[in-house]
Amino acid sequence: MDYVFLIPMLPLLSFLIILFTRPIYKKAGIVGTLFTGAAFLCSLIVLFSHFAEGNYIVEANWFSLDTVIITVGLEVNPLNALMLVIVTLVSFLVHIYSMGYMANDERYATFFSYLGLFTFSMTGLVLSPNLLQLYMFWELVGVCSFLLVGFYFYKPEAKAAAKKAFIMTRIGDIGLLVAIFLLFWQTGSFELDVIFEAAQAGDIAPSLITLIAILIFVGAVGKSGQFPLHTWLPDAMEGPTPVSALIHAATMVAAGVYLVAVTYPLFSVSEVAMTTVAVTGGFTAIFAATIALVQTDIKRILAYSTVSQLGYMMLALGAAGYTAGVFHLTTHAFFKALLFLAAGSVIHAVHEQNIFKMGGLSKKLPITATLFLIASLSISGFPLLAGFFSKDEILATTYGDGRYVLFAIGLITAFLTAFYMFRLYFLVFSGNSSTEARESPSVMLIPMMVLGALAIVGGYIQTNWFGTFLGDWLETTPYSITFVHHEAPFWLPILASVLSIGGIALAWMMYVRKTTSIKESNERTGLHELLYRKYYVDELYQVVFVKGSRVIAYFWMYVDRFIIEGGAAVITGAVKRFGQAGVKLQSGQVQTYGTVAFSGLVLVLLLIAVLGGYF
């Protein structure tokens, strides 16, 4: 356990080495991979020593202000030991994958140095035992995201997206920072354990805890792309695809969920805060899922799907499902990273992102297609795959917590998820193809296979049949968190499976069967009538489900575009106006400057004369 400091240090070393030896371009990938691989091994060792030795914390004084001592340190508890493994594993796999994907990029070495810096920041964030340190790494992670989203800087969209990502998340960060300061002035400490003790002992007024928890949640909303601060995440897809897999699917965006989980003892004290989290999460889940129904860009669909799944996790946390939220975070990291990497493999092969311009790729890219299918099944909650168990856990928790509306929303979202994922899958992989495509090199396929295996078996760490290992282990947390385990009603897994398979079937009928029925209709045989009728059912589905949801989807898209972005435009517009007025006043005329200064003085003196009661 004393070697835990190596986990962030190794990627940092990788960053520094690559930064200062830029000429050895082709070695950068290997250096980065080796160091991150070593960090992953360390994380595994730390995970296993946590099983044996339990929690660990080490701290040192950093500096002191007056009587306040600010510390830095490292902490290992079940939650962050798990996060460490996820982060370093996905980072390691993305490093390997990128050696193939980025091979022809002239800024190959720069890319790997950024990846190293990101891995350092993310592991540092996870290991922080106090909020100030956590906040610093939180910002650093944002800087890395900025650099990586803007990696293709010659594209104006990438530049705009990088800036948007940075500033949007920064809005959330201010909420977090204010919450940290409020906590400090209530408890005199940034240490998590001191803060939690104070909160549970009732030393902080309940209304203030609610306010603080909601402010922390604002930070999480920004980072995890929750409504209404979600718009940066789909735009961030302008970054290289491995980055989308690492940062915008598996790790950084999950940091918001992680933050809520870390500060869970605060949230659990406040019913209002919990409901806020649950409602925001549930709403985001269905909202983003409907938008994903009508998107045409492969990465944007996955991005909206990420937003939706993160909403799912928030919903779980808000419904007192600590284990469920963390569980889904874990499985989601595997299958969503795989989806992005597989999407990257497709883009790498056909140089196209519009799914309507693809098709029939399963013959050309058989391995990619199989892995994509596994990930799609997993995220859709297909029985016995990883996503099935974690999604069930969330639904059971929401149901058990008595939040029936949110439970219904969760069910609908599960159906929609299965539908849009398979719409994507069928449009890209089924049918016949005319495009030239070659399967990606094995350096890209092997990391995907590892993730594929995890997307299948990852769910067995927490099931009602074989044991709730994850939940039992998370209960060894050093902080007092109330664990509620709701036994899922017997019909719930069945209902969830039906919805999942129903969504897949609907997609199949619409995007695979449709083409066959048109072909059959030309032959005008007896079979045609039946097929036609089936087609009619499709049409019915089309009207009832798809058209209906399309209307909703467009509705939300317009809300998104005009109300939310419009609101942002009003604020930036106001700032601009103020700036313009300021520039106008700055005429270069020295008389104006004197007048402004003099008016300022007169104003101040008049104010005090009137308010001070001298006249």
Add this chain to the structure above:
Amino acid sequence: MDMDTLLQYQWNSMMPEFTILLTAVALSLIDLFMNKKKDRSLLIWLALAGIAAAIVFLFLQFDDGVVSILNETYRLDSFAKAFKFLMLIGTGFVLLLGVPDESTSVRGEYIYLILTALLGGMMMASSADLITLFVGLELLSLSSYVLVGIRKNNTLANEAAFKYVVNGGIATAITLFGMSYLYGLTGETNIYEIQGLMGSDVVTDNRFLAVFAFLMIVVGLSFKITAAPFHMWAPDVYQGAETPVTAFLSVVSKIAGFAIMLRLLMVPFVFAPGTREVITPDGVNYETLLVSVRPYLVLIAVLTILIGNVIALRQLNAKRLFAYSSIAHAGYLLVPLAALSELVFDAVWFYLTAYLLMNIGAFAVIHVMSAEEEVTVASFAGLFKRSPYLTIAMSIYLLSLAGIPLTAGFIGKFEIFMSALGTEPKRYLLVTAMLMGTVLSYVYYFGFFVQMYFRPSKHQTPVTISNGVTAVLAITVAGTVLLGIFPSVALTFIHDHFQFLEIFNQ
């Protein structure tokens, strides 16, 4: 005063000032008798040696107690030492920036005028009398006016110098007017005497005059620190002056401004009665003046932060942009003062240290780039390709200016937040304004990042950097990062050597 009294004084407490004075005089004489065509860079090294000697003398005084000589007009306390230390370091950096290379030359006047300006600043930090404070202020101002206009044939510089003189004149008049009220109320010019007389009946009966005096001094001195409403000269002057002079104005002159502001506002007025009556156990009393005027200080701080950050968004010229950024930083520095925090001296001093490092560093980068063209934000395009190490240095300054963790700027901002939230009641308005300002500042600071890393460059060759600038860059980068990672170095240093509250003792 006879010879004996004069000899009794602890003259060695003024050694740093004497060193600077002698160096300036010696340099002006050497410059006068030196061959006109000869290179003046020797003078810079002599000036630097003088500054180094002054720093050594200052260090030797660090653990002395309060010394007060010359009829209590000159005063050496922790506050004075701390601010003089910063000014000496800052001036050293400015001189290093001016070291000429093969293609440029330096004027002798430039060097010794910087030293006299520094001397003025040191007097401002170390005076206990309205008259000597004012003389120090004028010495700094007059030297700066000439420095700004030293490029006689440059129209921008001429315009800048003119604006600087006129605005400075107005500011001086307002400051003096405020000071005259202080003298009128108490009949004293020594600020410690004034402090003692502020509780007298005369002052209590004429409370509003004390308040007026306070506010007029604030507005007058806001010129030196580029705070609202006296901020408008800054962009024009910063743009017109040579970059090392701009660095001097935005750092050393501002440190001096804060030194005089803190002393002149805190010492005489600390026990003065304010406007509102409060009922205490011993009968009706008045709240203190500092509490009464706080809303106005808050107003000035908030306006300064917002004006600086919002208008900076629209600037294309790098020096103008940094002028507005420097206005915004003046606003942040006013926050602990407006919050009337106990930590005001610590917070201001630490932030000024961080500000010195990051701002001089940024101006050093602008300085090397101004050899090619008028530096705009777009001049930074593709800098990473051309000069990667220069770009990394600039990135560190920008991150620090934006207050990103692991830099000195973050610790400085953090300390200011703590000071504003540590008072009772907490200063949420100030903190909100500062947070908003910080977010706005991300936009223009990160604009540089977009240029440096994400844009192709017009030029292909690396930027040429003189040895003096390299030294400045190396030290300021190291300082910015070290203070960000190990702030305890500076904080323990303050704690061990400076007892800021000495400033209030007679």
